[in-house]
Amino acid sequence: MRLLEDRIRIDGKVKDGDVLKVDGFLNHMIDVRFVAELGREFYRLYGSCGVNKILTIESSGIGVACLTAQFFDCPVVFAKKAKTTNIAPDTYTASVASYTHGNVNEILVSKEYLGPADKVLIIDDFLARGNALLGLMEIVKKSGAELVGAGIVIEKAYQDGGEKVRNMGVRVESLARIASMSVENGIEFCD
Amino acid sequence: MRLLEDRIRIDGKVKDGDVLKVDGFLNHMIDVRFVAELGREFYRLYGSCGVNKILTIESSGIGVACLTAQFFDCPVVFAKKAKTTNIAPDTYTASVASYTHGNVNEILVSKEYLGPADKVLIIDDFLARGNALLGLMEIVKKSGAELVGAGIVIEKAYQDGGEKVRNMGVRVESLARIASMSVENGIEFCD
Numbered sequence: 001m002r003l004l005e006d007r008i009r010i011d012g013k014v015k016d017g018d019v020l021k022v023d024g025f026l027n028h029m030i031d032v033r034f035v036a037e038l039g040r041e042f043y044r045l046y047g048s049c050g051v052n053k054i055l056t057i058e059s060s061g062i063g064v065a066c067l068t069a070q071f072f073d074c075p076v077v078f079a080k081k082a083k084t085t086n087i088a089p090d091t092y093t094a095s096v097a098s099y100t101h102g103n104v105n106e107i108l109v110s111k112e113y114l115g116p117a118d119k120v121l122i123i124d125d126f127l128a129r130g131n132a133l134l135g136l137m138e139i140v141k142k143s144g145a146e147l148v149g150a151g152i153v154i155e156k157a158y159q160d161g162g163e164k165v166r167n168m169g170v171r172v173e174s175l176a177r178i179a180s181m182s183v184e185n186g187i188e189f190c191d
Numbered sequence: 192m193r194l195l196e197d198r199i200r201i202d203g204k205v206k207d208g209d210v211l212k213v214d215g216f217l218n219h220m221i222d223v224r225f226v227a228e229l230g231r232e233f234y235r236l237y238g239s240c241g242v243n244k245i246l247t248i249e250s251s252g253i254g255v256a257c258l259t260a261q262f263f264d265c266p267v268v269f270a271k272k273a274k275t276t277n278i279a280p281d282t283y284t285a286s287v288a289s290y291t292h293g294n295v296n297e298i299l300v301s302k303e304y305l306g307p308a309d310k311v312l313i314i315d316d317f318l319a320r321g322n323a324l325l326g327l328m329e330i331v332k333k334s335g336a337e338l339v340g341a342g343i344v345i346e347k348a349y350q351d352g353g354e355k356v357r358n359m360g361v362r363v364e365s366l367a368r369i370a371s372m373s374v375e376n377g378i379e380f381c382d
Contacts (some may be wrong), residue, residue, distance in 0.1 A: 005327065029304040030267040032260040059249040063267065066254045069223040076221040083292055099307075101274055113220040
């Protein structure tokens with residue numbers, strides 16, 4: 001998506017440790033009008049798939065998920081990061097390793113809000129190693145819901161998460177795919 | 192707001208420990224169409240105040256803030272809970288005690304995204320003791336921005352947070368104000 005690539009070129013900051021900061025429009029300040037355009041694009045891609053629920057993960061997925069859900073006219077469920085090791089029995093859970101924070105989070109979704117009647121689109125801001133996405137997929141599977149696919153804002157295509165998930169037969173649509181990135185040479189997008 | 196009070200009566204669950212769970216439409220599953228109506232009401236209340244930025248706090252404020260910001264056609268900034276004790280020098284910070292989680296969080300906003308040119312509306316899901324709101328107000332003050340007021344979805348009016356902040360001369364508009372609440376007797380709203 002050209003609009004997004006241009007915005008990343010202008011506002012994205014590449015930092016040491018393979019970090020792309022997009023705090024100016026997505027991860028700290030949310031440019032709501034712009035992010036709604038991303039949502040419109042997800043709707044163009046998945047609008048005919050019967051999606052009745054959007055699933056994301058706190059915190060940074062929530063904004064884009066809500067602005068996308070308006071086009072689908074469906075609710076958002078966001079997986080929570082468990083604050084305690086006592087997981088309530090009425091939840092679906094999965095373990096997600098966080099590269100950014102160097103720890104493992106247990107994520108959970110209440111059984112009340114996801115089940116076999118649901119056709120789920122997963123929305124998230126980043127896809128790199130795929131840990132968050134795989135965790136959300138595990139929760140969808142446990143719930144018996146149907147997974148329609150995943151809508152990702154920015155994919156680091158030089159990491160293996162996207163390939164791994166696509167090889168599992170899951171449709172993944174990323175609005176910007178980064179081919180390479182470095183502090184010295186900036187960002188190259190996939191063709 | 193009658194629409195919201197009715198929804199709380201139907202979907203809200205009062206739990207021991209003075210907890211009101213509204214996971215079914217606000218805090219875990221987000222009923223995006225409904226929450227956008229709350230945003231429309233905040234716009235009715237604050238639409239003439241020149242708001243150019245909405246400030247909230249992760250995670251549960253983000254959805255309602257984004258859906259509200261669409262009416263104001265302005266960006267959302269969400270304060271982050273610090274993951275480390277090393278706070279970057281380019282941030283405004285405040286300490287917020289969490290009743291729910293029994294701990295103290297340092298919250299932060301990058302100086303890049305809030306400053307003297309801003310007229311800020313704070314949006315949050317709950318107001319009880321007022322700790323989160325006071326923390327956000329401290330950040331607004333440190334930034335030199337002008338605070339227009341606060342828009343709260345649910346205020347526990349029997350706790351002192353709302354009174355405390357209003358006594359400081361800050362406009363606080365809460366869409367539902369709970370007068371009393373208990374597992375035995377359910378929820379009573381203020382007139």
